[in-house]
Amino acid sequence: MAAAAAAAAAGGEEEWKLPPHPKIPKGKKVTIIILDGWGENIPDRFNAIAVAETPAMDHLKTTAPERWRLLKAHGPAVGLPSEEDMGNSEVGHNALGAGRIFKQGAALVDTALSSGSIYAGEGFKYVKEALPDGTLHLIGLLSDGGVHSRYDQLKALLKGCIEQGFKRIRVHVLTDGRDVPDGSSYQFVEMLEKDLEELRKQYGVDVQIASGGGRMAVTMDRYENDWDVVKRGWDAQVLGEAPHQFNDCLEALKKLKEEDPNVNDQYYPPFVIVDDKGKPVGPIQDGDAVVTFNFRADRMLMVAQAFDNEKNFDKFDRVHFPKVKYAGMLQYDADLNLPQHYLVSPPQIDRTSGEYLVHNGIKTFVCSETVKFGHVTFIWNGNRSGQFSETLEKYVEIPSDQGISFNEKPKMKSKEIAETACEALLSGEWDQVRVNLPNGDMVGHTGDLDATVIGCSVADKCVQQMLDATEKVGGIFLITSDHGNAEDMVKRDPKTGQPLKDKNGNYQILTSHTCSPVPIAIGGPGLPKGVRFRKDLPNAGLANVAATFINFHGFESPKDYEPTLIEVVD
Numbered sequence: 001m002a003a004a005a006a007a008a009a010a011g012g013e014e015e016w017k018l019p020p021h022p023k024i025p026k027g028k029k030v031t032i033i034i035l036d037g038w039g040e041n042i043p044d045r046f047n048a049i050a051v052a053e054t055p056a057m058d059h060l061k062t063t064a065p066e067r068w069r070l071l072k073a074h075g076p077a078v079g080l081p082s083e084e085d086m087g088n089s090e091v092g093h094n095a096l097g098a099g100r101i102f103k104q105g106a107a108l109v110d111t112a113l114s115s116g117s118i119y120a121g122e123g124f125k126y127v128k129e130a131l132p133d134g135t136l137h138l139i140g141l142l143s144d145g146g147v148h149s150r151y152d153q154l155k156a157l158l159k160g161c162i163e164q165g166f167k168r169i170r171v172h173v174l175t176d177g178r179d180v181p182d183g184s185s186y187q188f189v190e191m192l193e194k195d196l197e198e199l200r201k202q203y204g205v206d207v208q209i210a211s212g213g214g215r216m217a218v219t220m221d222r223y224e225n226d227w228d229v230v231k232r233g234w235d236a237q238v239l240g241e242a243p244h245q246f247n248d249c250l251e252a253l254k255k256l257k258e259e260d261p262n263v264n265d266q267y268y269p270p271f272v273i274v275d276d277k278g279k280p281v282g283p284i285q286d287g288d289a290v291v292t293f294n295f296r297a298d299r300m301l302m303v304a305q306a307f308d309n310e311k312n313f314d315k316f317d318r319v320h321f322p323k324v325k326y327a328g329m330l331q332y333d334a335d336l337n338l339p340q341h342y343l344v345s346p347p348q349i350d351r352t353s354g355e356y357l358v359h360n361g362i363k364t365f366v367c368s369e370t371v372k373f374g375h376v377t378f379i380w381n382g383n384r385s386g387q388f389s390e391t392l393e394k395y396v397e398i399p400s401d402q403g404i405s406f407n408e409k410p411k412m413k414s415k416e417i418a419e420t421a422c423e424a425l426l427s428g429e430w431d432q433v434r435v436n437l438p439n440g441d442m443v444g445h446t447g448d449l450d451a452t453v454i455g456c457s458v459a460d461k462c463v464q465q466m467l468d469a470t471e472k473v474g475g476i477f478l479i480t481s482d483h484g485n486a487e488d489m490v491k492r493d494p495k496t497g498q499p500l501k502d503k504n505g506n507y508q509i510l511t512s513h514t515c516s517p518v519p520i521a522i523g524g525p526g527l528p529k530g531v532r533f534r535k536d537l538p539n540a541g542l543a544n545v546a547a548t549f550i551n552f553h554g555f556e557s558p559k560d561y562e563p564t565l566i567e568v569v570d
């Protein structure tokens with residue numbers, strides 16, 4: 001760490017002070033718009049952004065090429081293990097806000113598993129206190145999406161836990177269909193059943209799937225949008241109660257789909273696996289251990305509270321609070337110390353742009369709707385709860401619609417977000433106004449192409465509205481995204497790029513994010529004429545954005561931040 005950075009970390013106020021930018025004056029209003037899930041891709045009919053009416057974004061691309069470019073938003077550029085890893089909101093917003101690339105949860109868990117250090121830490125020792133008699137329960141997302149969890153990590157963990165002494169393990173699966181194609185949950189459960197069978201044979205242990213449900217209906221809510229989701233999971237996993245019971249998980253997936261063809265992987269209702277006598281095979285009981293094996297925090301924070309907070313929990317009636325040894329794969333919120341026990345330490349993201357700006361007197365207003373609110377606040381700030389300054393920052397959350405799939409209301413709350421942001425800009429009170437517009441991502445995840453097109457058109461209108469407000473206040477804008485999603489809604493042949501069909505001749509719809517680069521556009525009357533993107537950073541990514549907007553506020557960026565994207569020519 002550089003000396004100044006170390007001193008800043010130690011709290012010396014002087015060390016937070018950023019030098020003035022030699023060519024960009026202070027005092028301009030800066031609008032930052034994150035178009036969630038908005039990548040760049042060939043403009044065919046599966047590119048919802050290209051199909052949508054997007055005059056604002058098109059104009060920026062075509063009329064000011066020196067102020068429009070692409071950025072890397074996936075793989076190692078955002079701290080993920082490999083070039084095959086698509087980007088996601090957590091790693092994307094971390095990089096955007098922190099201005100540096102940190103090794104992320106997926107990579108940290110890989111290392112801990114392959115070195116075996118995961119079993120030597122305090123967290124696993126705590127989990128082992130449930131031995132010799134306790135059952136180990138593993139709860140998490142069953143897929144190889146690599147966004148919240150990865151199947152190969154679950155597999156390694158199962159084996160490792162058995163070798164550490166657990167003889168009875170229950171897996172509570174959450175089916176995906178969001179980071180991987182819908183319908184793939186069947187293959188992942190088949191794979192798990194096969195691997196569990198192997199473990200039973202090899203080690204003579206009692207390992208089984210005990211419950212299940214779709215990730216959007218069961219357990220994995222975020223930002224307290226809908227506690228019922230977590231309650232459904234609790235009832236199935238802890239109490240062994242659910243509206244559906246089956247003797248095995250594959251049967252569950254098949255039958256539930258037969259009963260209701262509209263059911264998909266994301267929205268399977270909760271079910272429990274029962275034995276021949278109809279008794280649940282694995283409710284969580286006193287003396288057991290529980291590990292939530294997702295590494296990503298946002299959708300684990302709520303369930304972590306339910307398991308960690310014995311006395312002060314009023315979000316739903318847990319009926320029974322089992323005395324268990326609970327640990328998260330990671331600590332999901334270090335400020336809240338939640339959960340108290342965890343297997344792998346999360347990335348230590350410090351000195352984010354928001355903290356620097358506060359120390360330099362910049363006033364920031366942030367707004368999004370519930371489902372993305374934590375992205376532009378908590379994740380942007382390096383997974384840190386709350387504000388850096390009560391007086392210099394204001395965070396406004398617009399409540400999201402609850403209990404619907406967003407293709408039903410693809411406009412979401414973008415209009416409200418844009419209006420709130422414009423009001424903040426025009427009030428003259430704030431130096432930076434930052435928003436996340438969720439449509440491309442949240443509607444893109446539904447796989448509904450027409451609805452995603454509507455969502456993207458609406459987001460573009462909101463962009464225009466905020467550009468107009470920026471114009472009025474003589475400000476500067478920076479528009480970018482955190483990863484791709486809506487620009488590609490179909491699975492493609494990796495070699496030819498051609499859309500793929502399934503065995504019934506239907507196109508295979510892509511609900512997940514992508515590895516596409518994302519656009520970044522800058523401009524506005526406050527941006528000095530000579531500002532343009534540098535040509536010497538062809539591989540720049542999201543981590544280069546923070547230095548760029550710090551410049552727009554009239555400051556040089558911290559020395560160890562990834563370099564700014566801009567140069568000023570006379």
Ligand SMILES: O=C(O)[C@H](O)COP(=O)(O)O
Nearest residue numbers: 088089090147178179441
């Ligand atoms: O949690 C989700 O909704 C998806 O798995 C990833 O989407 P996000 O990274 O955009 O939140």
Ligand SMILES: [Mn+2]
Nearest residue numbers: 036037089482
């Ligand atoms: Mn996102």
Ligand SMILES: [Mn+2]
Nearest residue numbers: 037089441445
């Ligand atoms: Mn997403």
